Amino acid sequence: MDSEAIKHQKAQVGQEAVQYIEDGMVIGIGSGSTMWYMVEALGKRVQTGLNIIGVPTSHATRKHAAQLGIPLKTVDEVDHIDLTIDGADQIDVQYQGIKGGGASHLMEKIVATNSTKNMWIVDESKMVEAFNYPVPVEVIPYGSRQLERRLAQMDLHPRLRKNPAGEFVTTDSNNYIIDLYLDPLTDPIRLANQLNPLVGIIEHGLFLNMVNTIIVQHEQGPEVINVR
Numbered sequence: 001m002d003s004e005a006i007k008h009q010k011a012q013v014g015q016e017a018v019q020y021i022e023d024g025m026v027i028g029i030g031s032g033s034t035m036w037y038m039v040e041a042l043g044k045r046v047q048t049g050l051n052i053i054g055v056p057t058s059h060a061t062r063k064h065a066a067q068l069g070i071p072l073k074t075v076d077e078v079d080h081i082d083l084t085i086d087g088a089d090q091i092d093v094q095y096q097g098i099k100g101g102g103a104s105h106l107m108e109k110i111v112a113t114n115s116t117k118n119m120w121i122v123d124e125s126k127m128v129e130a131f132n133y134p135v136p137v138e139v140i141p142y143g144s145r146q147l148e149r150r151l152a153q154m155d156l157h158p159r160l161r162k163n164p165a166g167e168f169v170t171t172d173s174n175n176y177i178i179d180l181y182l183d184p185l186t187d188p189i190r191l192a193n194q195l196n197p198l199v200g201i202i203e204h205g206l207f208l209n210m211v212n213t214i215i216v217q218h219e220q221g222p223e224v225i226n227v228r
């Protein structure tokens with residue numbers, strides 16, 4: 001699929017997802033380019049009378065949603081979140097996900113795990129047999145190069161993420177990202193179990209057994225997968 005077709009599918013699925021938002025809901029609002037379209041569509045519904053509270057998962061999403069007049073609260077200011085809608089980098093055949101390509105997976109995972117339901121919205125290029133996308137790991141800057149060496153010793157092919165200027169990418173929580181280049185990654189649960197005990201890791205981008213509904217946009221239209 002070329003990049004124009006992918007962009008078109010992201011826009012379509014972003015608009016599609018807004019139909020699932022009902023008056024009175026508290027909505028977790030994910031991050032990334034697919035979610036950008038969803039936020040635009042949600043803004044239009046709010047401007048025509050929809051009454052919701054949004055809980056953004058990144059500074060970028062907060063800024064975008066606020067500009068459109070979407071009422072917002074932080075995850076600590078709400079007592080529940082009815083539904084979180086978010087993008088994903090890849091989804092495998094077990095409906096496990098990799099997130100964090102945009103470096104927002106820590107806040108996204110905190111919002112997701114505090115949500116009654118989670119929905120992912122993706123273009124069809126994101127659906128894969130086995131993951132072949134780098135797994136992002138958010139790490140404390142202190143000791144991050146030692147951690148990178150440790151991950152290399154574990155054959156996890158780590159690389160501290162840098163921006164085009166060659167500086168370490170920092171997250172909204174002022175941490176670094178180490179990407180693990182594992183291709184293919186067939187056992188994400190095993191990888192999560194390897195990463196969880198390591199000191200200095202705050203959160204990895206494996207979102208396991210977490211999604212309730214996936215909307216996959218195809219050329220012919222959206223496909224809704226009810227996972228759990």
Ligand SMILES: O=C(CO)[C@H](O)[C@H](O)COP(=O)(O)O
Binds near residue numbers: 030087089099105
């Ligand atoms: O996890 C994320 C950000 O941390 C995004 O949901 C993921 O990277 C997908 O982004 P996009 O919609 O731009 O392809």
